[in-house]
Amino acid sequence: MIRARVAFxxxxxxxxxARSDRPGDLLDxxxxxxxxxxxxxxxxxxxxxxxxxxxxxxxxxxxxxxAKELKSKRPEEPLVFLKGPGTLLxxxxxxxxxxxxxxxxxxxxxxVIVGRTAKRTRRSSALQHVAGFCIANDYAIRDYLENWYxxxxxxxxxxxxxxxxxxxxxxxxxxxxxNLSLRTFVNGKLTQQGxxxxxxxxxxxxxxxxxxxxxxxPGDVILTGTPEGVVNxxxxxxxxxxxxxxxxxxxxxxADREFGR
Amino acid sequence: xxxxAGLFSIPCDVPPFRLSGTVYGALLNHRSxxxxxxxxxxxxxxxxxxxAPVLYIKPRNTLSLPGEVVRIPAGTPELExxxxxGLVIGRTACRVSASSALEYVAGYLIVADVSIPQASLHRPSxxxxxxxxxxxxxxxxxxxxxxxxxxxxxxxxxxxxxxxxSASTADMxxxxxxxxxxxxxxxxxRPGDVLALGAAAPAPRVRSGDTLRIEIDGVGSLxxxxxxxxA
Numbered sequence: 191m192i193r194a195r196v197a198f199x200x201x202x203x204x205x206x207x208a209r210s211d212r213p214g215d216l217l218d219x220x221x222x223x224x225x226x227x228x229x230x231x232x233x234x235x236x237x238x239x240x241x242x243x244x245x246x247x248x249x250x251x252x253x254x255x256x257a258k259e260l261k262s263k264r265p266e267e268p269l270v271f272l273k274g275p276g277t278l279l280x281x282x283x284x285x286x287x288x289x290x291x292x293x294x295x296x297x298x299x300x301x302v303i304v305g306r307t308a309k310r311t312r313r314s315s316a317l318q319h320v321a322g323f324c325i326a327n328d329y330a331i332r333d334y335l336e337n338w339y340x341x342x343x344x345x346x347x348x349x350x351x352x353x354x355x356x357x358x359x360x361x362x363x364x365x366x367x368x369n370l371s372l373r374t375f376v377n378g379k380l381t382q383q384g385x386x387x388x389x390x391x392x393x394x395x396x397x398x399x400x401x402x403x404x405x406x407x408p409g410d411v412i413l414t415g416t417p418e419g420v421v422n423x424x425x426x427x428x429x430x431x432x433x434x435x436x437x438x439x440x441x442x443x444x445a446d447r448e449f450g451r
Numbered sequence: 452x453x454x455x456a457g458l459f460s461i462p463c464d465v466p467p468f469r470l471s472g473t474v475y476g477a478l479l480n481h482r483s484x485x486x487x488x489x490x491x492x493x494x495x496x497x498x499x500x501x502x503a504p505v506l507y508i509k510p511r512n513t514l515s516l517p518g519e520v521v522r523i524p525a526g527t528p529e530l531e532x533x534x535x536x537g538l539v540i541g542r543t544a545c546r547v548s549a550s551s552a553l554e555y556v557a558g559y560l561i562v563a564d565v566s567i568p569q570a571s572l573h574r575p576s577x578x579x580x581x582x583x584x585x586x587x588x589x590x591x592x593x594x595x596x597x598x599x600x601x602x603x604x605x606x607x608x609x610x611x612x613x614x615x616x617s618a619s620t621a622d623m624x625x626x627x628x629x630x631x632x633x634x635x636x637x638x639x640x641r642p643g644d645v646l647a648l649g650a651a652a653p654a655p656r657v658r659s660g661d662t663l664r665i666e667i668d669g670v671g672s673l674x675x676x677x678x679x680x681x682a
Contacts, residue, residue, distance in 0.1 A: 245510040270577045272508040274473055276639045310681075336505075337497045339478065340574040343506040348637045349545070403524075403578040404512045405682075 191360045192216065194281075196235035198224065205235070216357065217438045237281035240324055240358035241303055244409035246273035247400060248299075248328060250341060252390050252415025268391045268399050271340075273328075277347050281356035284444040285329055286349070286451075287425055293332040294423055294443075297416035298374040298431035300367065300386050301326040301354060302393055308406040313394035319406065320393070322360045323367060325439040326413045327353040327374075327431045330420075353431075353441045354411070364435055368392055372416075375430040376423060384417025457516060463592035463643075465557050466541055471643030474509040474586055476535060476564050477630055478572065480649030482622045487652040488572075496573040504625060504633050505572070509564070509586040517589035521565055521675055522682040524582070529658050530677065533564035533650030534608045534665040536601060536620050538627055539592050540646070545639040552631035555640075558592040559601060561665050561673040562647040568656065583682035588645070590671045598669050601648075602626040608655045609664040618651035 194205045208221035208229050219232040250269040251262050279285065287294050305321025329351040334344040364370075367386060374382035386392075391399065396412055423429055425445035432438045458470045479485045479501060485492065492500045515521060523530055541557030565585040569575050598604070601620060608616035620626075625633060627648055631640070640646060657663050659679035666672045 245512065247510075267576060269574065272510055272577060272581065274475065274508055274638065275471075276641065334503065336501055336503060337499075338501045338505045338572055339507060342503065343475075343508075344503045344637050347506075347508075349639050403582045404510065405583050407512070 192357045192363065193240065194222065194355065194357055195238040195240050196222065197238060198230055198235045202238065237356055239278050239280050239354040240356065242409050243275065243278055243354070243411055244407055246277070246352065246411055246413065248273055248346070248413040249391070249396070249415035253384055253388050253417040254390055255384065255388065255418035264390060268396060270400070271346060273347050273352055276349050277352040279350040279353045279441070281353070282440050283350060283353060284442050284448065285351050285353065286446065286449050287423065287443050288331070289446045291331050291333040295330055295332070295420035296374055296423060296429045296431065297328040297330065297420060298372045298382055298433070299326040299328055299413045299416050300370060300372065300433060302367070302412040302414060303358065304406045304410040305361070305408055307408065308397055308401040311397055311401040313398040316394035316397035317361070319397060320361045321408065322358050323364050323436055324354055324358055325431050325433050325436050327429065327439055327441055328413050328416070353439060355439055357437050359436050370434045373432045374419065376421065376427050381421050382417065382419030384419070386414070388417065389414060458514070460516060461560070461589055461591060463539070463558065465592065465594045467557065467642035469643055470539065470645060471641060472511045472514060473641070473644040474514065474562065474588070474647070475634070475644070476507050476509065476562065476647030477625070477649040478505040478507060480504065480623050480625055480630065481618065481651040482624060483618065484649065484652040485624065504630060506634065507580060510581055512583050513581055513586035515584040515587040517587065517673055519584065519587065520678050521584050521587060523659050523677055523679045524567070524681070525679065527567055529568065529656045531566050531568045531654045531656055532608070532663050532675070533566070533654045534606050534616065535562045535564060535647040535650045536604060536606065536667055536670065537562035537588065537645045537647045538601070538631070540640045540642055540644045543639060543641055544631060544635045547631055547635050549628040549632040552628035553595070553601070555631065556595055556627070557642070558594045559598055559670050560588055560592050560645070561590070561667055561670060562645060563587040563665060563673065563675055564647060564650060587673060587675045589673045593670045604668045604670065606651070607666045609666070610655055610657065611661055612664070615655045616651060620648060622651070623649060
């Protein structure tokens with residue numbers, strides 16, 4: 191099953207592609223069917239993160255090529271950081287780039303959504319705890335990187351800088367999450383490409399690791415890291431992240447003035 | 452461990468009447484904590500003392516109600532407990548000024564930032580600080596009106612009823628208003644969110660069988676029992 195959460199005409203709705211039989215409709219849904227039966231245009235709704243998000247757990251340097259790109263060593267233990275709810279944003283949203291920064295970049299990532307409580311879960315059964323998947327674009331502003339509690343929140347926990355969506359795709363509809371291509375386009379030009387085949391710590395390993403010390407609850411989400419190919423983005427840029435079978439997540443970079451600054 | 456619904460059991464008699472479950476905290480904000488690092492703060496891997504607030508997140512699995520036992524994982528001799536004043540946000544705070552920041556605070560509570568002791572603050576694993584039950588909170592949200600000045604409160608910690616730490620919120624590098632201003636410059640805080648102001652160093656250490664009690668003037672007293680075992 192594939193679904194979105196959207197705001198439309200005074201309420202928040204679960205929605206699905208109206209024409210899921212049409213090839214490509216997952217990429218650009220022209221029409222959505224709301225849970226109450228109404229059919230609405232995808233352009234007329236506000237897209238929200240596609241599920242009720244609990245704890246946001248993110249991975250740094252989980253692709254060998256990206257680790258090399260940032261001149262970092264391949265980690266021995268997953269490099270995990272946490273994010274708060276204020277940073278979340280839906281499909282077709284705007285993310286602010288402060289005027290004074292030199293390097294703000296996107297990160298296209300496979301997001302793994304927990305469906306069943308996981309506590310000291312072994313990797314062999316870990317995928318049974320996964321409800322589904324979505325695309326994440328986890329922005330960073332490298333200018334603000336300091337060597338204290340990296341990656342510090344000013345880099346990675348900014349308002350509206352963690353984009354999730356457009357769809358929540360059931361785990362049953364993703365036969366091999368360990369073999370999905372990821373692509374990012376900036377204004378239509380391909381800038382980032384990778385495959386979840388190249389994850390240093392794969393999904394079962396991450397669930398085993400995390401659940402060894404923290405209980406994962408339904409709605410908790412693991413952003414599994416990004417491959418190489420991160421480039422600077424500027425106000426007005428349209429950043430599109432794609433993952434096989436999960437759709438296409440669009441975000442626009444906005445200037446300070448659009449946020450009243 | 453506390454499910455979301457359990458947050459209702461921490462009394463909050465002022466709007467928003469409940470905690471959201473989102474808890475942030477500042478490290479190295481108490482002067483003693485940065486001073487304890489000495490010259491280390493200028494050497495690799497840090498290179499320079501922090502510019503922005505050094506913040507951490509306590510996810511929902513860490514939240515623990517007053518009186519709940521905090522578990523010390525097997526093979527870990529002792530835990531560290533940062534005793535801090537927690538600011539409870541009352542209305543959405545985005546880009547607040549230091550001078551008006553306290554108008555966004557609904558009240559105060561005690562936050563115990565429990566962690567497995569570790570020397571490095573460079574990129575510490577979250578398994579030290581984000582374990583189940585590692586953030587006892589309470590005992591209740593004390594309304595703003597009952598606390599004249601959050602930047603002048605004594606914080607005391609008692610290990611098995613022996614005084615082991617005595618500090619004051621007057622010794623913060625960023626007092627409450629300044630911290631809120633610098634944090635909300637890039638991340639909005641919402642009603643019911645908690646921001647821990649920062650703990651003094653050295654933080655008390657606890658072992659299995661110990662009870663640590665934290666007391667803050669006018670905010671109350673929070674007793675935390677520690678036992679070896681899995682949460």
